[in-house]
Structure formats: structure tokens, C-alpha cells
Amino acid sequence: MEKSVQYADMLKQKDLKSTPQRMAMLGIMEAKGHADIDEIYQEIKKDFVSISLATVYKNINTLLDAGIIEEIKVPQKKSKFEIVKHKHSHFVCEKCGEVYDVQKPKKLDIELPEGFEPREASVMIVGVCKKCR
Amino acid sequence: MEKSVQYADMLKQKDLKSTPQRMAMLGIMEAKGHADIDEIYQEIKKDFVSISLATVYKNINTLLDAGIIEEIKVPQKKSKFEIVKHKHSHFVCEKCGEVYDVQKPKKLDIELPEGFEPREASVMIVGVCKKCR
DNA sequence: TTATTAAAGGAAAATATTTTTCCTTTAGCA
């Protein structure tokens, strides 16, 4: 099935409208993998010249609330947003700032104090990517 | 050796002055473990009634640059700041928002694509803490 | 001690970021 149809379905399930602006935002996140507010805004302006930055923010929040995208907080950088898919970890290059998806650890042997209930873990690896070596 | 003396030494090594405001900020972060800008500001105002929020921000940035403190980006929350000590991981309670230090994983078996050089990893565990169960 | 001086503090302004308001447009549906 095509990506845009999938997104339209996901939106519908949450009683959200499939507007061209919203679909474009999802398309940009899909294409880039991870994008921050400004990247999304600059990119979408190419197709929607008069789109308001407020619309970008409103849609980011709507999509976050719907669980369609998630926010990735990157050390020393602006937050990136990505479409929710299978669980994975992130690698951020300290030279170019690019964020990459990497497989998540098979197991995470962290011993928590008694009484602490983990629900999920996020791992961010900082290093240098292939391009920047 | 006393904590405040240690901090004074660390500041001196970086050619930074040990001002009362700065020492108080370090004391607050020490006491709380993790504190966000507003917590620090509210707390320090008890002792320095007329301290400027700009001073808090300026000192946070100075201490970050000096590597004396670090910023912890917490999912869905404001960043917290903590004094740099031994490496550890974090646990954030999704009920109360409190951040706890936990031991870091003994090893992290993430297979990176060829050419990617990891330097360090940060792990954030989200769950429910003992108090909130 | 006291004098010197660059760094740091405070207040206010400037800038940046995000949200809200209010009105217009449009997607989804009958």
C-alpha cells in the first residue's frame, strides 16, 4: 500500500482530516527520516508558499497527540520529529548533526532500584558518522 | 574535601569566578540532583532575592561550556541540568516527572553500520518510580 | 589592607520560540 494512503488511514482513525499541508508534513518527515521544525517549515514552503509557521506547530502537536509522530530530543540540538515506526535507537553525529536510526539493543542490563518499573528505554549514541570520518 | 571547595577549584581551573550566585546554583543542582531552569531560579531567589533570571541563564551556559554541568534532555519535559560526575543513565518517572540516576548498562550491544564511530551513549528509561506505584 | 581590573551581576530590551486568537477556507460527509 502506498505511504500516503497509509497516512490518510492513520489520520482517519484518529478523526483527523487529511489536509494537503498535513500530508506534506508527513511526507517530509518520511523522506528525511528526522526533521526539526525549521527544516519542515523551510521544506514545506517550497510547495505551500504561504503556509503559516503556526500551522506547522499546530500539526506537529496534533500528530504528536495522535501518536503518529514522536519527538526525539537530541543532545545540544533542537528536537527532531519522526514518524512512529518499529522501536529503534538513534545515533547522532557530533560533526554534522545528522540523526540516524540504528537497531535497538537486544537487551539492556540496567539494574533498577527495587520498586522502579521500566516501561521503555531510549538510547542515543553520540559519535561520528561514516560521512564525517 | 568539602563540596563547595571542590566547586571553587573546578571554577578556578576554568578561570571562572566563584561568585555566591554561582556557588548557590551548584549547591542547588548538587542538592536536587537534577533541576530545570525554573526550579533553580525559584530556589535561588530564596537566598538571592533580587537575582536576575538572566544571571541564571548566563551561569548555566558558562557552566555547560566549562563542562562542570550537563544538560539532560527528558522526553516530554523541560531540560534538566546536573553536575557532571561519573557516567550513569537516567530514569524518568512518567507520573511525577522526577529524574533518577541509575547505573549505566554494563555493555550495550548495538550493532552500528560500518563506518560509524560511537563515542558515548546515553540511556533514558521511562517508567514509574517507587513513590508513584 | 587597599587598589586595580576583568569578570560577573542586574535590569531592561531584544530576539527566538511556541501558542493562541479570530476569522476564513476546506475536507468529509449527508
Added chain:
DNA sequence: TGCTAAAGGAAAAATATTTTCCTTTAATAA
């Protein structure tokens, strides 16, 4: 094709952070 609630756009408001500019002070040395 018309109706209506949701979404978009522009501007204002609210929030967050940084900068400016002047005053105060910590650190150093005489």
C-alpha cells in the same frame, strides 16, 4: 451540492532565552 466542524493563515500574545549596558565584585598584586 450544501453543511459543518476541523484546519489553515495572519497577527498577536505568551513564553523562553540572549544580549546590552551599566554597576558591582572577586581575584590578584602592590
